[in-house]
Amino acid sequence: MAAGRAFLRAAPSSLAAGAGRFAFACPTALPLTAAAAAATGPHRRGRGRCYCSASDAPPPPPYVLTTPLYYVNAPPHMGSAYTTIAADAIARFQRLLDKRVVFITGTDEHGEKIATSAEACGRNPKDHCDTISNSYKMLWADLDIEYDKFIRTTDRKHEAVVNDFYSRVLDSGDIYRADYEGLYCVSCEEYKDEKELGENKCCPVHLKPCVPRKEDNYFFALSKYQHQLEDLLTKNPNFVRPSHRLNEVQGWVKSGLRDFSISRASVEWGIPVPNDTKQTIYVWFDALLGYISALLDDGEKASLQQAVERGWPASLHLIGKDILRFHAVYWPAMLMSAGISVPDAVFGHGFLTKDGMKMGKSLGNTLEPKDLVNRFGVDSVRYFFLREVEFGNDGDYSEERFINIVNAHLANTIGNLLNRTLGLLKKNCKSTLAFDSIAAADGISLKDNVENLVDKAKDQFENLLLSSACETLMEIGNLGNLYIDEQAPWSCFKQGGESAEKAAKDLVIILETMRIIAIALSPITPSLSLRIYTQLGFTEDQFRTLRWEDTKWGGLKAGQVMMEPKPVFARIETETDEKDQSSSKATKGGKKKARSQGLVEA
Numbered sequence: 001m002a003a004g005r006a007f008l009r010a011a012p013s014s015l016a017a018g019a020g021r022f023a024f025a026c027p028t029a030l031p032l033t034a035a036a037a038a039a040t041g042p043h044r045r046g047r048g049r050c051y052c053s054a055s056d057a058p059p060p061p062p063y064v065l066t067t068p069l070y071y072v073n074a075p076p077h078m079g080s081a082y083t084t085i086a087a088d089a090i091a092r093f094q095r096l097l098d099k100r101v102v103f104i105t106g107t108d109e110h111g112e113k114i115a116t117s118a119e120a121c122g123r124n125p126k127d128h129c130d131t132i133s134n135s136y137k138m139l140w141a142d143l144d145i146e147y148d149k150f151i152r153t154t155d156r157k158h159e160a161v162v163n164d165f166y167s168r169v170l171d172s173g174d175i176y177r178a179d180y181e182g183l184y185c186v187s188c189e190e191y192k193d194e195k196e197l198g199e200n201k202c203c204p205v206h207l208k209p210c211v212p213r214k215e216d217n218y219f220f221a222l223s224k225y226q227h228q229l230e231d232l233l234t235k236n237p238n239f240v241r242p243s244h245r246l247n248e249v250q251g252w253v254k255s256g257l258r259d260f261s262i263s264r265a266s267v268e269w270g271i272p273v274p275n276d277t278k279q280t281i282y283v284w285f286d287a288l289l290g291y292i293s294a295l296l297d298d299g300e301k302a303s304l305q306q307a308v309e310r311g312w313p314a315s316l317h318l319i320g321k322d323i324l325r326f327h328a329v330y331w332p333a334m335l336m337s338a339g340i341s342v343p344d345a346v347f348g349h350g351f352l353t354k355d356g357m358k359m360g361k362s363l364g365n366t367l368e369p370k371d372l373v374n375r376f377g378v379d380s381v382r383y384f385f386l387r388e389v390e391f392g393n394d395g396d397y398s399e400e401r402f403i404n405i406v407n408a409h410l411a412n413t414i415g416n417l418l419n420r421t422l423g424l425l426k427k428n429c430k431s432t433l434a435f436d437s438i439a440a441a442d443g444i445s446l447k448d449n450v451e452n453l454v455d456k457a458k459d460q461f462e463n464l465l466l467s468s469a470c471e472t473l474m475e476i477g478n479l480g481n482l483y484i485d486e487q488a489p490w491s492c493f494k495q496g497g498e499s500a501e502k503a504a505k506d507l508v509i510i511l512e513t514m515r516i517i518a519i520a521l522s523p524i525t526p527s528l529s530l531r532i533y534t535q536l537g538f539t540e541d542q543f544r545t546l547r548w549e550d551t552k553w554g555g556l557k558a559g560q561v562m563m564e565p566k567p568v569f570a571r572i573e574t575e576t577d578e579k580d581q582s583s584s585k586a587t588k589g590g591k592k593k594a595r596s597q598g599l600v601e602a
């Protein structure tokens with residue numbers, strides 16, 4: 001195929017299936033949840049619903065979002081979890097906007113590093129890949145990750161797609177054979193330019209000396225795409241985000257692109273090069289294709305064309321900055337060569353660091369996400385990393401900071417406010433709302449402030465400013481706390497009459513604020529949001545069908561009965577807390593401790 005063909009956006013011929021938890025099959029398209037089918041019939045749009053429209057109009061293209069396919073040289077760590085949590089939050093936000101989301105993750109399983117790691121564990125490579133790939137899946141379940149597709153590069157369908165792709169690039173005249181000599185970092189699986197290496201020719205990421213290598217390989221004519229890549233980056237400045245990374249990529253391209261080798265003669269654990277079984281395909285020329293082969297359903301005809309028609313191009317590749325060159329330079333050029341649309345955007349976030357160094361499997365300086373979940377709960381882990389690290393920049397982990405942030409924001413600002421309010425409602429209103437939230441907020445500025453902040457958070461989510469979105473939503477919580485403290489409904493109830501009526505309205509106002517926070521924060525803290533939502537008297541099924549537009553003020557109606565107040569978030573106890581508690585027990589009968597856990601009224 002000619003390299004210069006038009007890059008048309010593929011019209012999806014059918015729809016990507018959701019995760020296999022839906023019980024009812026729609027006859028025409030996606031499966032439905034039992035509840036959605038019972039409540040609404042088949043023609044609904046959104047997560048867990050079918051997308052077949054009554055008018056039979058073609059469905060809009062899906063929002064395809066990917067994480068890197070993680071290398072199975074070792075089990076996942078907090079760095080891999082960070083990208084996946086961020087992607088999950090973005091996918092959940094897009095689903096709230098009623099987009100048809102295909103969230104892809106998976107594992108990259110070929111190459112020298114995998115073969116070596118398998119040997120070190122005394123396993124054959126396939127068994128090793130099965131074990132490690134599974135550990136990723138288990139961690140994603142622990143972290144409330146709702147992916148739609150999990151691709152493994154050892155899947156058969158993937159191999160078929162890689163073969164088709166290789167043939168297309170060959171037909172474009174972009175593959176040739178040559179000798180190559182250079183310095184290689186096995187951990188990066190990449191030849192390095194000497195000028196980017198540190199002392200003793202060490203890789204700057206892995207701090208290990210690169211080794212001289214000479215091979216007779218197949219090459220991809222990257223240099224041919226210099227102008228097309230320059231054009232792509234100039235005409236579409238949003239292709240690489242954040243903007244400082246675009247500058248970096250433009251710098252690489254401007255400095256001149258060198259063809260790169262796409263096969264390895266010395267590596268057996270890989271997909272054989274078509275028509276040359278002595279070589280295997282270079283791991284990156286294989287793994288990147290996983291984003292396309294993931295779109296295929298299991299069991300369907302596996303071909304590149306079929307996969308592309310399933311929803312390509314990707315809307316967003318979310319990656320760490322370490323693999324930006326592969327995604328923002330090599331990958332679009334490869335796609336151009338094969339006559340396939342380039343993705344809409346690549347976002348390269350920063351590193352989680354430990355003592356200033358990138359946390360990574362090769363350096364072994366990792367933090368275990370499962371330990372953090374066991375100790376602090378999944379919402380804390382998701383919230384802390386997305387709130388604390390400005391998305392795009394590096395961030396260092398500190399346990400003290402983790403505990404302080406999570407306690408201040410999730411336990412105090414959110415959990416305690418809900419608990420105090422529900423406690424007052426139980427004591428004074430039999431846990432039942434006396435007013436609609438719209439009527440209760442008539443003339444109250446808090447309502448306008450909440451609405452403005454929700455709009456701001458939506459904008460921030462849309463622009464991937466995840467930390468800022470958390471901050472904005474916490475501002476709403478702070479306004480709620482300020483409001484209840486200023487209005488002091490506990491004393492108004494005691495006064496009776498109009499004051500008590502006003503107090504009953506104030507409780508509705510706060511609970512409506514909590515309802516809105518629960519929805520808007522659900523991309524970040526889905527479990528916590530569900531607990532808040534069900535305490536407000538809604539069902540889990542209602543929670544699952546929520547959309548962003550449900551953040552509009554007015555969801556709570558008079559007569560709605562709230563649940564028993566139960567702390568929705570357990571404050572993380574520290575040694576200082578324990579000391580405080582023993583002294584407060586002696587003086588105040590433990591009231592302080594109880595309040596810090598969200599157990600008592602103001």
Ligand SMILES: Nc1ncnc2c1ncn2[C@@H]1O[C@H](COP(=O)(O)OP(=O)(O)OP(=O)(O)O)[C@@H](O)[C@H]1O
Pocket residue numbers: 068069070071072073078079080082083187188318319320321322323350351352353358359360361362363
């Ligand atoms: N310290 C980190 N901070 C943020 N993201 C990370 C970090 N480490 C890994 N990731 C995520 O994982 C991707 C790299 O995946 P990979 O499986 O190669 O893990 P790795 O731990 O970086 O491996 P290695 O240390 O061998 O390079 C990154 O692009 C990023 O998405």
Ligand SMILES: [Zn+2]
Pocket residue numbers: 185186187188189203204205206207
């Ligand atoms: Zn390296």
